[in-house]
Amino acid sequence: xxxxxxxxxxxxxxxxxxxxxxxxxxETSGGFxxxxxxxxxxxxxxxxxxxxxxxxxMKTQVARHPQRPHFIDYxxxxxxxxxxxxxxxxxxxxxxxxxxxxxxxxxxxxxxxxEKGHDTETRLTHNFGMARPEGYRKAVRLMDMAEQFGxxxxxxxxxxxxxxxxxxxxxxxxxAIARSTERCLTLGVPSIATITGExxxxxxxxxxAASRVLMLEHSIYSVIxxxxxxxxxxxxxxxxxxxxxxxxxxxxxxxALKIVDRLIxxxxxxxxxxxxxxLARVGDVLAEELQSFQGLSPKQIKTRRxxxxxxxxxL
Numbered sequence: 001x002x003x004x005x006x007x008x009x010x011x012x013x014x015x016x017x018x019x020x021x022x023x024x025x026x027e028t029s030g031g032f033x034x035x036x037x038x039x040x041x042x043x044x045x046x047x048x049x050x051x052x053x054x055x056x057x058m059k060t061q062v063a064r065h066p067q068r069p070h071f072i073d074y075x076x077x078x079x080x081x082x083x084x085x086x087x088x089x090x091x092x093x094x095x096x097x098x099x100x101x102x103x104x105x106x107x108x109x110x111x112x113x114x115e116k117g118h119d120t121e122t123r124l125t126h127n128f129g130m131a132r133p134e135g136y137r138k139a140v141r142l143m144d145m146a147e148q149f150g151x152x153x154x155x156x157x158x159x160x161x162x163x164x165x166x167x168x169x170x171x172x173x174x175x176a177i178a179r180s181t182e183r184c185l186t187l188g189v190p191s192i193a194t195i196t197g198e199x200x201x202x203x204x205x206x207x208x209a210a211s212r213v214l215m216l217e218h219s220i221y222s223v224i225x226x227x228x229x230x231x232x233x234x235x236x237x238x239x240x241x242x243x244x245x246x247x248x249x250x251x252x253x254x255x256a257l258k259i260v261d262r263l264i265x266x267x268x269x270x271x272x273x274x275x276x277x278x279l280a281r282v283g284d285v286l287a288e289e290l291q292s293f294q295g296l297s298p299k300q301i302k303t304r305r306x307x308x309x310x311x312x313x314x315l
Contacts, residue, residue, distance in 0.1 A: 006061045008050065015043040047269050054218065056250050057241040060226060062218040063197045067272040069279060070129075071098055071113035071156050074196070077279035078286070079104055079111060085145075087138060091171060094135030096127045096163070097207070099142045104154065105287060110146040112139055112207060113156030116197075129198075130163040133176035136206050143183045152190040152290060155207045160225060162203030177206045184209035185305065188298030192289050194282060195219045195260070196271070211305045212289050213259070215251050216282070217266040221259065222249040258312050262289075 005013040019039045026036065054062065062068075075082050079102035086093040099112030116129035139155075146153045162173055184191060184207065193210035199221035208221075215221060222229075226244035227237045234242075254260040264285050267274035293301065 004065065004067055006058075006065065008058050008061070012043055012047055012050065015039055015046065019043065044268070047273075051218075051268055051270065055245065056220070056247070057226070057244040059218050059250050060220050060240075060244050062270045063220045065197075065270060065272045066118070068158075068197055069271055069275050070118065070158060070196075071115040073275065074113070074156055074279060074282065075102065075111060077276070078283045079109075082111075085138075085142065088134040088141060090134070090137055092134050094127075094132045094138060095125055096129050096131035096159070097135035097139055099138060101151075104290075105283075107290070108149075108151055110142050110151050110153045111155075112142050112153070113196075114159040114204075114207075116158060127163060129159040130161060131159065131203060131206075132163050132165070132168040133171045133173050136162075136176040136180040139180045139207050140183045143180075143187060146189055147187055150189060152192070152293070153187060153210070154286060155191070155193045155210065157193055157195045157199045157204045157208045157221075158197035159200050159203045160198050161200040162206070174202075177202045180206040181209050185309070186302070187211075187305075188301055190290060190293040190296075190301060191305075192286060194264070194286070195221050196282075198225075200225055209309070211293070211301060211308065212261050214262050214264055214285060214289065215254065215260045216264050216271060216278070217251060218270050219251070220244075220249040221254055222247055258308075261308075 019036055022036050022039070026033065082100060082102040084098060084100040088094070096114060097112060098115050099110065102109055102111050114129040114131065115126045117123035117126040143153055162168070162177060191210040192212045192214065193208040195204070195208065195213070195215040197219055199208060199219065201224055204221065226240040226247065229243035229247060230239040231237045248254065248257065251260060251263040255263060262285065264281055267277040271278035
């Protein structure tokens with residue numbers, strides 16, 4: 001798959017194009033090894049410098065990167081014995097939220113998350129990660145099952161928001177989101193939500209109201225998209241950058257506000273630059289977080305979750 005460069009990565013892209021050009025010449029005539037090695041060092045230094053200084057709008061672009069790992073990638077990379085469960089037992093099976101049973105490092109768990117898709121066909125199949133009511137009702141069914149069998153719930157959030165279409169509204173989109181959020185908050189089993197890309201509005205919160213909320217370093221979590229906020233505040237979606245800079249949607253601000261509990265460091269260049277490395281880091285953090293629930297009763301788990309949400313925004 002060809003590398004997709006973001007606008008602010010153009011200097012990096014230019015260097016890597018030069019490396020490819022010299023590498024091709026070196027294969028036929030040789031003599032460019034030192035130049036290639038120097039350019040590679042320069043590209044790596046530039047990448048580190050660039051990603052160390054990302055502003056909120058740049059992080060928004062990284063969070064939306066089309067090659068960023070999605071839910072299916074996390075399932076394949078972190079879990080075994082994956083068995084997907086389908087349907088909400090009321091209307092149909094939404095493909096924007098996937099979920100089922102699996103084992104995480106030998107431990108049985110319930111796993112669910114948003115899936116955006118990686119190409120035109122899969123993006124249409126998964127509705128770009130924007131769930132309809134059936135997706136949230138499926139999530140409630142999975143959480144009910146998790147509580148019945150005493151299984152931890154691991155959720156992965158990556159959505160611009162819930163689907164706003166007419167059919168979804170007719171079938172009770174707001175009610176489905178509210179029920180899913182309520183079920184998250186009342187679970188008597190450990191629940192850990194990881195924001196892997198975009199965490200947009202109620203569509204994200206519906207499966208992210210967990211005991212512990214984690215966030216990848218270059219992800220975003222917001223009540224509305226920067227474009228939506230700009231449209232409301234200034235009636236100009238082109239001012240999305242201004243909105244992103246003001247909204248406190250990135251990790252450090254969200255940790256300070258106690259909306260997010262922990263940031264997960266990404267490889268240099270973002271999770272898409274080293275997918276295996278990113279998956280390994282997420283897996284290690286999830287293992288640590290699950291261990292922290294050892295010995296807690298359902299009542300203690302509920303109490304701690306409630307205390308966590310009451311503390312949001314407190315200085």
